[in-house]
Amino acid sequence: MTTKPHVQKVDVVVLGAGAAGMMCAIEAGKRGRRVVLLDHAERVGKKILISGGGRCNFTNIHCRPENFLSENLHFAKSALARFTPSDMIAMVERHGIRYHEKTLGQLFCDRSAHDIVTMLERECAEAGIRIILGAKAISVERNDYLEVRTSESAFHSESVVIATGGLSIPKMGATTLGYTLAEQFGLRIVACRPGLVPLVFSAEDREQWCDLAGLSAEVVAQARARPREGSFREKMLITHRGLSGPAILQTSSYWQPGEAITIDLAPDLNVLAPLLARNARRDASAAANAIRAVLPSRMAERWVVLHDPVDWTNASLAKMEQHLHQWPLTPAGTEGYAKAEVTVGGVDTVELDAKTMQSRKVPGLYFIGEVVDVTGWLGGYNFQWAWASGVSAGQSA
Structure with missing residues (x-):
């Protein structure tokens, strides 16, 4: 009893x-x-x-x-x-x-x-x-x-x-x-x-990026739906499943499933400007070398492979530069409450x-x-x- x-x-x-x-x-x-x-x-x-x-x-x-x-x-x-x-x-x-x-x-x-x-x-x-x-x-x-x-x-x-x-x-x-x-x-x-949580790549993005896990760069990340409140300039980290680092964790709190985020990989810089100079070399190697100024070497090389232009005209270089500053990603999800800080x-x-x-x-x-x-x-x-x-x-x- x-x-x-x-x-x-x-x-x-x-x-x-x-x-x-x-x-x-x-x-x-x-x-x-x-x-x-x-x-x-x-x-x-x-x-x-x-x-x-x-x-x-x-x-x-x-x-x-x-x-x-x-x-x-x-x-x-x-x-x-x-x-x-x-x-x-x-x-x-x-x-x-x-x-x-x-x-x-x-x-x-x-x-x-x-x-x-x-x-x-x-x-x-x-x-x-x-x-x-x-x-x-x-x-x-x-x-x-x-x-x-x-x-x-x-x-x-x-x-x-x-x-x-x-x-x-x-x-x-x-x-x-x-x-x-x-x-x-x-x-x-x-x-x-979940908030302040790593984001998970889609299957396609995972194939393209996850072998570079451990690489990081300073970026500006923002949730497209809330660009004014949810824009953060800090470090981004590639993981075995997606993206983390302070910039991504901050953005995750504003992100909603199905929405895209946008990442500026070269804040405040015109990275490909050297290729526009007179008589400058214009090819994948020159582009990768320029992008190494802001991204780890392997990530710079991968970026060029994935965004290799049809030609190397000024218009194509401008488009490539724009992609560096507006990399759109639609995460498949987050790592959930297990990895969320809040x-x-x-x-x-x-x-x-x-x-x-x-x-x-x-x-x-x-x-x-x-x-x-x-x-x-x-x-x-x-x-x-x-x-x-x-x-x-x-x-x-």
Whole structure:
């Protein structure tokens, strides 16, 4: 015979001990709230530990609302203004964590992502947060109060904060719990898809390019459907199945199945100009030699083989130059959630108060972090959204 667990009364239950959930718990605890932090994992901050190659790209100094995707591009403004990169840097420095800036404003720990998790654990301890790990069969119901149950515990709470993350990296324990709870309470979900994810070549493109796996170049990649928002100048990497690298990962978040992307392989350069000079040699070898200035040698040679003109007139060279700057590709798909860094889509922001992250339909129910339809660019933006949305909810819950 099984007995029901004793119901405990608390002020706030946070579901999910990741970046957003821990920050929310800390902020609520600082206000004197009795907070329980629940997670099905056996330790806190699992995705933090693997982020940034193990060094955690914990914020970006250039973070602003324009660096995020959402059906409501204005939604993130309030939270991002409430807790800025400077606030996160101050917290990191207060704990004596050394860090450095890489490219494009990205801040990483000098030593290890463990430093960030340890910082959050210490802040939780100081705020009196009760952490319960390995929680199974989590459910939430609403009567005159919010009730959270697991297989071993039950809580009556004024506030429940859903910080369960998205669907990316399932091997780290990603689940659909956050979306299931949102739908249970009648909240709309914006269709989810993998974001910041490698793209997979079509069968034809795979035959032409995948034997060059490992080669990279600086490019400008853009999703054709969203050229203004989704254009990125960074590295592209050829893989055994398609394309990756920062430029492609960024573009993937804006890409929709069936659409094309466009890649500029020689940004700001007129690569074939030397062949237009008087008495210049005009043949495949001369073209490949010119293109080696911007692409790895084998990729330059392959490009010429695949785009060898019928003749070498000025018009043909101009067309070849144009192809270098507008290489159209229609990916067959992505590498999926297994290789995705984030989930695009989630709980519709129309359902939430932008200042508090509280549900408009269910008082006391909050959604923060990746489970919400706010997705950042590569480079620390998603962590800043996690911190900021967590703080916003923690100041209200």
